[in-house]
Amino acid sequence: MKVTRALFRLTFMEIRLFLREKETVFWTFLFPVLIIWLFGSMFGDQTIDGQNFGETYIPAWIGVNLLTTALFGVGTILTQYRKQGVLRRLRATPIRPVTVLTAHLLQGALTFLIGALILVGFGMAVYNLRLPQYPGSFMIAVGLAVFALYPFAIFATSFAKDNRTSAAISSVLLNVMLFLSGATFPLEMMPEFIRQVSKILPLYYVVDLFQETWNRSPLWENTGSAGVLVGIAVVFTCLASHFFRWTSREP
Numbered sequence: 001m002k003v004t005r006a007l008f009r010l011t012f013m014e015i016r017l018f019l020r021e022k023e024t025v026f027w028t029f030l031f032p033v034l035i036i037w038l039f040g041s042m043f044g045d046q047t048i049d050g051q052n053f054g055e056t057y058i059p060a061w062i063g064v065n066l067l068t069t070a071l072f073g074v075g076t077i078l079t080q081y082r083k084q085g086v087l088r089r090l091r092a093t094p095i096r097p098v099t100v101l102t103a104h105l106l107q108g109a110l111t112f113l114i115g116a117l118i119l120v121g122f123g124m125a126v127y128n129l130r131l132p133q134y135p136g137s138f139m140i141a142v143g144l145a146v147f148a149l150y151p152f153a154i155f156a157t158s159f160a161k162d163n164r165t166s167a168a169i170s171s172v173l174l175n176v177m178l179f180l181s182g183a184t185f186p187l188e189m190m191p192e193f194i195r196q197v198s199k200i201l202p203l204y205y206v207v208d209l210f211q212e213t214w215n216r217s218p219l220w221e222n223t224g225s226a227g228v229l230v231g232i233a234v235v236f237t238c239l240a241s242h243f244f245r246w247t248s249r250e251p
Helices: 002-020 022-043 053-084 086-091 097-126 135-156 163-180 192-198 202-215 223-242
Strands: none
Touching (some): 002 022, 053 163, 163 192
């Protein structure tokens, strides 16, 4: 009971702190809408694999928004807290590392949900986006992606000594996956070598699973991508918890 109470208090505190950062709110909620609008102004009338622009790009950018929230809304914030000594003060309490990581994951998941709803609403209003063909499968796919990308982001930024380093790591990872995952440009346009490289990126499987369950087939027909995300979730949850540091001075 005490652990649950501490978890909810930490999560509520993180949500309040997030909403105070106006720049973070802009990049999380409004920037994806601007990007969709920009691409829509260029490709909005095209049909891709039988789907219109909204049906192809909105599910993909829900995945991008999830990765952005994971890297900048969770991973980088933890680095900031570590540098400012916030985590060191939490260390003096009975709170365990897994509780801190879970609170950030819940805060990030709620943030992502709001951003996803904004994207879907924009897509329905402007690009005739329909609701998912397989809503249950899509929701499970979102859950898998959350539990895969958030531990990945926490681990990826866990070795950064300050915000600048963490932001640099996050920016590199985001930009590489943004252009090589199929979220921005169809992979069919890429050389074979690039298509093979894309398959080592977590976002590739998120985009594939989101597009498939939104438009074409249920989750049980996409066990390949789903299985990879489960593996990513297990591996990086263990790594993130093992390498979690309360202070920037810890080895």
